[in-house]
Amino acid sequence: MDQVKNYDFVGYFLKRKDISNISVIDLLRELNNHLFEAQIMKMAIEYFQEKKLSVFDSSVGDWKCQTRTSMIIDLVQNSTLLKSESSEELNKINAITLKLEELIQIINNFNSIERQKLSRQDLQTLSLQAYLKKQQLVYNPPENITLLSLCFLTTLQNNKLSIFTRHQMSLHKFKAIINLAKARLCRLSIHYEQNLAKTYSTVTEQTALQQVESKSMQQMTSLFTGFKSIFKKMEHKQQPFITHEIIVCGCGGIQNIQNKFYTPNNKEFTEAPMPADLSQEVTVIEVYQFPGSLEQLQNILGVPSTQTDIPKEFYKPCKCAQPTQSPKVESIESTGMVLV
Numbered sequence: 001m002d003q004v005k006n007y008d009f010v011g012y013f014l015k016r017k018d019i020s021n022i023s024v025i026d027l028l029r030e031l032n033n034h035l036f037e038a039q040i041m042k043m044a045i046e047y048f049q050e051k052k053l054s055v056f057d058s059s060v061g062d063w064k065c066q067t068r069t070s071m072i073i074d075l076v077q078n079s080t081l082l083k084s085e086s087s088e089e090l091n092k093i094n095a096i097t098l099k100l101e102e103l104i105q106i107i108n109n110f111n112s113i114e115r116q117k118l119s120r121q122d123l124q125t126l127s128l129q130a131y132l133k134k135q136q137l138v139y140n141p142p143e144n145i146t147l148l149s150l151c152f153l154t155t156l157q158n159n160k161l162s163i164f165t166r167h168q169m170s171l172h173k174f175k176a177i178i179n180l181a182k183a184r185l186c187r188l189s190i191h192y193e194q195n196l197a198k199t200y201s202t203v204t205e206q207t208a209l210q211q212v213e214s215k216s217m218q219q220m221t222s223l224f225t226g227f228k229s230i231f232k233k234m235e236h237k238q239q240p241f242i243t244h245e246i247i248v249c250g251c252g253g254i255q256n257i258q259n260k261f262y263t264p265n266n267k268e269f270t271e272a273p274m275p276a277d278l279s280q281e282v283t284v285i286e287v288y289q290f291p292g293s294l295e296q297l298q299n300i301l302g303v304p305s306t307q308t309d310i311p312k313e314f315y316k317p318c319k320c321a322q323p324t325q326s327p328k329v330e331s332i333e334s335t336g337m338v339l340v
Contacts, residue, residue, distance in 0.1 A: 010034075010132065013146040019128040028104065038097045043152065053072065066230065072151065085144060103135060248289065248290040254318060
């Protein structure tokens with residue numbers, strides 16, 4: 001997990017720089033920010049305990065989506081330990097939520113004299129974190145709870161939750177919070193890849209994953225080097241997966257869409273019949289098989305370059321008399337398919 005010094009930052013899972021000599025208005029804003037984070041943590045824990053994993057799923061092409069999925073699958077496999085931990089943490093979060101709500105209401109009801117007294121006696125002498133500590137509102141969630149909360153907050157389908165309306169969140173603030181969450185989740189994902197590589201990858205691959213490229217708030221490692229250690233971990237931990245394959249002709253038309261189920265067998269993945277009733281959680285990998293690059297396919301179909309995949313509205317059937325022949329894939333490890 002990325003290291004965040006407590007004395008420099010405030011926030012529960014969205015870390016922000018500490019503030020000194022703040023106004024009452026700034027204090028209320030930050031208390032509401034903390035309340036928002038506490039409510040997100042509470043919802044994330046409850047959804048995970050109910051095994052509603054779709055609320056943690058990333059969009060195809062999102063920052064480190066493949067790594068995020070692997071981290072969630074690992075949590076599911078360790079769900080007994082996490083359930084015990086999350087129940088204990090939920091009690092702490094509920095208590096913090098109640099304290100925050102009460103404090104916000106009290107300060108909102110202050111008259112001008114009471115606000116001036118608060119400003120002179122506390123806010124001019126204490127930093128925000130020191131004030132929160134005095135009010136017993138400092139909380140550092142365990143890594144698992146942080147991960148679930150970040151995944152929950154950045155999952156696309158959750159962006160319309162009423163919690164954003166209740167906190168009167170502007171579009172600008174909403175985007176800033178999501179970007180902050182994505183950036184921290186990206187750092188956690190890279191740290192996870194680097195740790196996996198120590199167990200499952202070669203020294204050369206471990207060294208390659210130390211190379212982190214940055215652009216604005218985004219940080220990235222080599223996609224396939226990072227995924228290789230994830231893939232080896234999946235073999236070791238006997239974690240099956242499904243490929244959702246879109247087979248595309250050179251014309252850009254779809255020849256076939258199929259799902260395949262792969263399970264570990266003698267230290268390698270082999271295709272197996274799709275279970276009629278799949279009772280376990282699995283990773284789903286979306287792939288395109290096309291005689292060219294993803295950029296070339298997007299150009300053929302008129303997909304904007306800002307897209308990281310091929311949206312369904314751009315799908316069209318192949319009508320070629322002699323469609324492009326798909327290459328034979330000997331095994332999942334030697335596949336020529338492009339993982340998205």
